Amino acid sequence: MSRAAALEMRNVVKEYPGFPPVRALDDVSVRIDHGELIAVVGPSGSGKSTLLNVMGTLDRPTSGVVSIDGNDTATLSDKQVAGVRARRIGFVFQQFFLLDGMSAIDNVANGLIYQGVGLNERRERSAETLKRVGLGHRLTHPPSHMSGGERQRVAVARALVHEPAFVLADEPTGNLDSKSTGAVMDLIAGLHEEGTTIAVITHDTKIAASLPRQVTVFDGRIESDTALQSSYT
């Protein structure tokens, strides 16, 4: 296929400075095509979050190449990399990271603010997205008055409001009960059907097994990748 990969990492190393330095990613190569939905699994401390952060340009690799839509991110300035995050990527985190001082709708609208979208359009699109995640009745609630499941759906709405090409979710259901987990995973499945490229870190083996592709990280390396039909033990 001539088309560039959606996300690609080639020989990526990420070391955290220290004595001794921690090699959180050790020569990782992975390619994710447009429209894929993958699960990233592996034991605690294996490097999953690091992988996702480097992939999503939140962190720069120590060496190796990270490219998005065929563009090497190393060639982009801080402003441009931020632009990539603002327009192309939606993040969902285990701890939600909602701002308690503002309503659900304004939290979601923050997902558009760094694209320079005007206030009215931000609010309109945020309201629509909140309806889409089933929170049309909670638009003006502050997150502090919401349940964990509702909060994560607000956070998902914030990640979706700018219609990103990529959604990167780091244990989005880690703090949720099974019912809320189901709701969030249904949203992710819906996005996948619409063609969004998604990577989800999860500890939940059932969730991982239900996704089309699983990438297993161990000790900073990709231990197995179902797309490659191979595994090393």
Add this chain to the structure above:
Amino acid sequence: MTPVRQSPTLASRLRPSDVLRVGASGPRARKMRTALSALGVSIGIAAMVGVLGLSESSKSALLDEISALGTNLLTVESGVGIGGGDGSFPEEALAAINRIEAVEIASAIYDVDASVLKNEFVPNGQTRGLGVVAASQSLLDTLNGSIDEGSWLNNATSTYPAVVLGSVAAERLGISTLTQPTYVYIGEQYVEVVGTLEEFPLSADLDRSAIMGQPAAEEFFESDPAPATIFARVENGTIDANRALIPATADPENPEEITVSRPSDALEAQAAADDALTTLFLGLGAVALLVGGIGIANVMVIAVIERRGEIGLRRALGATRAHIRRQFLTEAVILSALGGAVGVALGIGATYLYSSLQGWRVIIPSTAAAGGFLAALFIGAAAGLYPAMRAARLAPTEALRA
């Protein structure tokens, strides 16, 4: 499949109106902390604006007083000198001074050995700080005094027991109107009050006196025939020459006993002293402002530490380092602007209140107010600079590891 509509190299962008909105979101979410950190700045600004406003108002009051008094009035007094004189003027001193060509008008007051009481039943000695003096008829004109009620001494009332009361004397003697014939008790007799005076500019002694004509004082009371004090109004531009000339003219035998002073000098000295005091308080206000600024810097450093998660999140949502820096800088300036606005309002309020209580013309210190507000903005920007740079330096992943 989501179409690739935008090039990934499109930079992230935060509208100016959103810089303000984002900067205000922190203070809005933490109202108590916002109020307390703005308070420090507002105290400093209020002190500075208030001090400047009060000093301007009081100075304008002093200038009014100086112009009412006139700068060409000289006061001539006689004291015991080393020359062995008796410390009093010769009787003809006033006439001599009046003969000086540059003296426009001169008059004298004379001590009268008597006290003024409301009536004969008040025990002698309870003078309430009031005194009795005799004066030449020209006194009122010489001092630019003015009549409150009734009339000043004339040829007739100067020669029989009648008095004009200074403003304080009238008040202490309980005389508020002269519609009925009114008397006070001086020496052993009742004396008619023919007039009351407005306050004299800078002559509090006369305000506390009952003033009678000099001929009447000599005839009916024990009065010193030699002047106690002589006032002379001289032609403008001849003040220094007259200062030198007057002592020898007034008392040719003991000129060194004579002192000539210029009452407006005292007011000008007071204005200068007020200036020094103003500078002192202004300095204190500046220190308060500085402390307020440090308070804001402190609060901002704490905010940056507490809100690492928010910083990381915003970076993940596409904020650049510059956007984060701008957000926290704006936040600091908002805090100080709030403090500045409240401080300016308090300072103007204090000026207004105190000036009106003092009876001064209220001068709203508009330059001080504008300057104070700008100073607050500047302090906020300075206080926010370091915390904002720290916030911007934070790596997104570090900030998100809450």
